[in-house]
Amino acid sequence: MIRDDTACPSCGKHNLALKYALNDQAYHTAKCRDCGFIFMHPYPSDAFLHDYYKTRSLYNSGNDASSYDRAVADRTALITGLLARGGTKPNGRSVDFGAGVGIAVAAQAALGFEALGIETNPQAQAAGHEAFGVDIRDLSLEEMPRDLSLFTLFEVLEHIKYPREFMAQVRTHMATSGAVAGSVPNYNSYARYLRGKDSNALYWPEHVNQFTRETLTQTLEGAGFEVVYVGFPPPYGVVIATGLRAWLRKVLPEGTIVCRVVAAITWIKKCLIYPLPNSFAEKTGLLGHGLVFVARVRA
Incomplete structure (x- = not known):
């Protein structure tokens, strides 16, 4: 299917307002005046993004064992809380998409899932096998297992062109009682208000979508999911880093x-x-660093 990479990837309209000129002046952040979705305009080509992700350095390569242990413990606690919100029991098949070195895969395996990671970067796959002994493969969405109890994507959906279509494809691989969970940078973070195009939400060239609480909810609902929670559990709320x-x-x-x-x-x-600004973020959707979500398959 031929897509128009200059149109809104959510509704297909061309009624766009340009917000920021990005580091490459050929690209801007745009907001659709019809549906409110915010994205990189135009989308980079698939070939460019494929080559970029195959060769980029790993975010957390070279960490010592204790750092990995802490990361797995933190991710396990986060997933446990999201499963409780969604009423999902930790059993059956699970997939972590964009698995990196496999931190979320290890967390899901520890919780009792038959866990698989999907990751294109061969260095990340090797690091995950070595650090955790988990199964990480380079698979397409079509090759992914079906009847999944859990599908996770942490800091991934902002990287994927046409996210509603992507999540609709994910839904076809879910069990009827399955849940999806993950996180994305918050476009309405205080960092974006302060730093504009240099903020994490607008990171070039990786973040092709910029989500708010409203547009993330619209994306998931439009893909056939019932949203249970979108918010800012620690450490995704307001972050004040002084060094x-x-x-x-x-x-x-x-x-x-x-x-x-x-x-x-x-x-x-x-x-x-943190308590006061994080309470404000949870109520309004503003200022928090990253949005965390869990949703169920809609009957």
Whole structure:
């Protein structure tokens, strides 16, 4: 099927408002005046994106074992909470799409799923096999297993052209009681208000879609899912990064004192600074760093 990469990928209209000129001046962030969807205009070609992802460096390659253990524990806790919201029990087949080195795949396997990761980057596949012993393959969506109890995509949907069509294809692989869960950068994050085109939500050339709570909900519902939750559970809410803890670890020798100071700063941010802005983000959909979602297959 031939698509018009200059039209809105959600509704197909050309009634667009250009927002930001991106790092490559041939591309802009555009908002559809008809449906509100926000995206990179025009979409980059499939060939360009394929070559880019095959050769890019890994985000978390070279991490030590303890870093991986913490990441798996954090992802396990997040998935457990999302499953509880969606009423999904941790059994049956699961797929993590855009698996990277397999952190979410390892988390799903630990929860009891028959877990598979799908990832195009061969370095990531090898790293996942070595770090976790999990099954990660380069498969197309059509080759993906069916009757899935769980399909996850963390920080992936913003990379995929025509996300509603993609999620509609995913739905054909789901069990009738299945759930999808994941996360995307929030276009309405405070970082985007402060940094504009240099914010994470508009990261060039990877983030071809920019989601708000409303447009993410529209995308999932339009693909045949019932949205259970879209919000900002930690650490996806408001993030204030000063670099103070990293600076302390750099200038002071490792020991009890620096560990206690870092722990105190962490407690202050978690218990005193973050609750109010995160409550605001959860209520309004504004300022939070990333949107987390879970949805069920609609009967």
